[in-house]
Amino acid sequence: MDHAPARPSRPDLDDLTRSLHTPLERIGVEHADLIEAVRRRVVTNAAVPSGSVAVAAFNSSI
Amino acid sequence: MGGSCRRISQFVLKVHSRCDLSCDHCYVYQHADQTWRGRPVRMSAATAQSAARRIAEHAREHELPVVHVVLHGGEPLLLGAAGLRELLAELRAAITPWTRLDLRMQTNGVLLDEELCRLFVEYDVQVGVSFDGDRAANDRHRVFAHGGSSHDHVRRALALLRRPEFRASYAGILCTIDVRNDPDRVYEALLAESPPRVDLLLPHATWDHPPLRPGSEPTPYATWLGRLHRRWVDDGRPVSIRMFEALRPGGGGTEAFGLAPADVLVIEADGSWEQVDSLKTAYHGAADTGFDVFDNSVDEAARHPGVAIRQDGADGLCATCRACPVVDRCGGGLYAHRWRTGSGFDNPSVYCPDLLRLIDTVDAYPPPTPPAPADRSATSPVDELLDDLATGHGSASTLALLAATQLSITRALLAACRDRSGTTAAWELLVHLDRAAPEAVRAVLEHPFVRAGLVHRLDSSAPPGLSAAVDPLPAIATAAALRAGVPATLHVPVRADAITLPTLGSLVLPGLTESAEVTVRPGELQVRGGSVEQTVLLDPLAPPSASWRPTRDVAVPGGRVLLEDGDPYRDCYGQPVESRLEGPAARALGRTLAAAWEVVHRDVPAHAAALDGGLRAVVPLAPDPARPLRSATARHAFGAVAVTPHPDPETMAVLLVHEWQHAKLGAVLDLYDLVEPGESTRIRVPWRPDPRPPEGVLQGVYAHLAVTQVWQSRAATDPGDASAHAAHFLGWTRDGVDALLASRSLSAAGERFVGQLRHALEETVVGSR
Incomplete structure (x- = not known):
């Protein structure tokens, strides 16, 4: 059985603020889960919840 | 001294050790500990410097994302405006290079005036006021030494904090309950002050000095609080009440309940490190550690046995508590309330029967939307951020946090690009x-x-x-x-x-x-x-x-803002952007933006502060004669808004405020689900003919609330058109909020956010009368 914790589905506030203190060269190693969470949450074509206003102009979306 | 050390993120600074009230329920002066008698009256500059350095050192070494510093007393306002300014400047200068500094104050409010409020807004200090409810309730304990009432003084302070220009510094009300008071009247009196948050405190007591239990009822505190809880739920939870939220499954977020490790140290006026303040109710010297900020670091103080045992969760509790099925809910209650001479703190809380019954009450009368399991981790940090933004604008501190998360996301994307290439x-x-x-x-x-x-x-x-x-x-x-x-x-x-x-x-x-x-x-x-x-x-x-x-820029009250008409990635608004403006057109747009920014400062200073805190670029949209007045915000471009270069600053000001609301909420939606994922509901709204997705409605009401506030401000001097516009946007916002809440499409965090928005809306209505 795999006991590895599930990756976070969204970037964690503490992780985000803490990663600001990590030099760029180490960020990929020390915050790999955060990078994956950001990639999933933010990058277009990642799973976007139905009905969300993901990109573009809010004024035409509200 | 060895052993691992937990990070401490909350520090209570006793900046003045005397008080101008003489409340008979105060644990500082009226309970077992009397160490205040030997303390200096006020914290010296040297002590404040050492305290700030120790906190900064700890934040740096442990890479803390945020540090909370609470100015406390005695009565901190006795330090005076000049003394407080000096202290706040010292704390900001020492700590902010290393972490985000969340400054707070707990005061009785008696001395609060406009000058102090301006100071607190300037230094982004969140002010909590101690206030026990209606006049009879408040004055039962909270009186001057001559016996006179403090009720009017405190209400005047709360009215000051409610003013739009000071609202950003209004943290909430701390109310110590007394079961002899009428819970309905207390509840109504608290709500009447429109606090962002209410915290209810049980009066401090121990097994040596049990709480007052008038009559024959065994659990009067559960009865009293249960009544207040029912009112709160029936009213749709119009304000955050921390005690009730903490007692829910997965709650926590308060020292009084839950098993989270203690995360607070006190610095006394003489520089002594102390454990949590409430221990003063137990016995003389109970909070002492023997350490001070001059010779000892935070790590050393945090390793003190009295602090360390608070890190052990359920293992630090007595056998009765460890065997209790609701131990994860009450966490054994407040540490000080467990004290009994002989067995020390190895007891259940003296309020244990009340807490048991209150938890049953909370469970039996749940809020309208219980939190989904995925949201149980979303406790106080989320609540604080969302509650602050739900005021309609958000403090400078919250804006700084949002901007920091956006920068962090960009850095993560940069690293992801490196992974790719x-x-x-x-x-x-x-x-x-x-x-x-x-x-x-x-x-x-x-x-x-x-x-x-x-x-x-x-x-x-x-x-x-x-x-x-x-x-x-x-x-x-x-x-x-x-x-x-x-x-x-x-x-x-x-x-x-x-x-x-x-x-x-x-x-x-x-x-x-x-x-x-x-x-x-x-x-x-x-x-x-x-x-x-x-x-x-x-x-x-x-x-x-x-x-x-x-890239040209413009001087505005918040600094300088770029006129971005060259970056190829600005084309992200779903509508054509203007190509590079000729010199005269760029200068004209710059003048309009600078004047519009001034208008925002004039009309809605709280929104202006939020604008100052994050808007960095304005993108001109291509003209379209059929739609001359357009503006837009893009989720991937926090810090920018796009507008058609309309020449009227008054109009441009409305566009800026409107779009900046979207930018802030977009940044929040990068972090939290306010709408249930996968929700396919469509909602009818007054501002469009076609039904909209919940997130679109959420964006709409957040923007319209701000626009309502702009027009209401203008209506004070122009009761004609401005009043009509205010009423128009108010109606849109109210209908949108009600439709959202009725749709049942929001997450628990979303329900809370929109509920708070509705509360802000009611204040807006009140303000318009």
Whole structure:
């Protein structure tokens, strides 16, 4: 059985603020889960919840 | 002294050890501990400096994302405006280089005046006021030494904090309950003060000195609080009440309940490190550690046995508590309430029977929307952020936090690009500059359209290594090198004969091929590629180069804002953007923006502060005669809004406020689900004919609330059209909020956020009368 914790589905506030203190060269190693969470949450074509206003102009979306 | 050390993020500073009230329920003066008698009256500058240095040192060593510092007493306002300014400046200067500093104060409010409120807004201090409810309830205990009432004084202070210009500093009300008071009247009196949050405290008591239990009822505190809880739930939870939220499954977030490790240390007026303040109710000297800020670090104080045992969760509780099925809910109650001479703190809380019954009450009368399991981790930090934004604007501190999370997301995307492309010369230059000139890198990464470029790169379906034409890293690194004055040479992709360096400008050189070699030297750029070999002088005193189109900026009250009409990634608004403006048009737009910004400051200072805190760029949209007045915000471009260059500052001010609401909420939605994922509901709204998705409605009501506030402010001097506009937007906002709440499509965090918005809306209604 795999006991590895599930990756976070969204970037964690503490992780985000803490990663600001990590030099760029180490960020990929020390915050790999955060990078994956950001990639999933933010990058277009990642799973976007139905009905969300993901990109573009809010004024035409509200 | 060995052993591991937990990070401490909350510090209570006893800046003044006397008080101008003489409350008979005060644990500082009226209970077992009397150490206040030997303390200096006020914290000296030297002590404050040492305290600030110790906190900063701890934040730096443990890389704390945030530190909370609470100014406390006695009565902290007795320090006076000058003393407080000096202290606040010291704390900000020492701590903010290392972490976000969340400054708070707990006061009785008696001395609060406009000057102090301005100071607290300036230093972003969140002020909590102690207030026990209606006049009879408040004055049962909270009186002056001569016995006179404090009720009017405290209400005057609360009215000051409610004023729009000071509202950002209004943290909430701390109410100590007394079961002899009428719970309905107390509840109504608290709500009447429109606090962002209410915290209810049980009066401090121990097994040696049990709480007052008038009559024969065994659990009067559960009865009293249960009544208040029912009112609160029936009213739709119109305000955050921390006690009830903490007692829910997965609650916590307060020292009084839950098993989370204790995360607080007190610094007394003489510099002594102490344990939690409430221990003063147990016995004389109960909070002592024997350490002080002059000779001992935070780590040393945190290893004190009295602090360490608070890190052990259920293992630190007595056998009765460990065997109790609701131990994870009450956490054994407040540590001080467990005290009994002989067995020390190894007892259940003296309020144990009340807490048991109150938990049953909370469970039996649940809120309208119980939190989904996925949201149980969303406790106090989320609540604080959302509650603050739900005021309609958000404090400078919250804006700084949102901006920091956006920068962090951009850095993560940058690292993801590096993962995709491997180590390149551009990445290595960025890594070097991040060490040597971090401010230059930061300035570039904060540019709103850098994220859009990174997302575009990561979203490409091209396999790794084959999409150099859209690799944004060389341009980002070159811009950072130029800002830092660091010589460098990179091959930079070319788009439409141009190379755009974020925040700085574009090189437009017909004849370039897919990429060009760009060399950065002090004050100049050399470009070689295709048929082009040219040196561009960037010295503002040098003759202007036809090939260099610098990004223009405008002085506004919040600093400088870029007129972004060159960055290719600004084209992310779903509608055409304007190409580079001619000089006169750019200057005209700049004048309009500067004047509009002044108008925002005039009309809605709280929104202006939020605008100052984050808006960095304005993108001109292409004109469309059929729709001359348009504006837009893009999720991937925090810090920018797009507008048609309308010449009227009053109109432009409304557009800026409206769009900045979207930008803030977009940043929140990067972090939290306010709408249930997968929700397919569509909601009818008054501002469009077609039903909308919940997130669109949420964005709509948040923007319309702010616009309502602008028009209400204008209505004070122009009761005609402005009043009509205010009523129009108020109606839209109210209908939208009600439709959202009725849709049942929101997450628990979303329900809370919109509930708070509705409360802000009611205040807006009250303010318009």
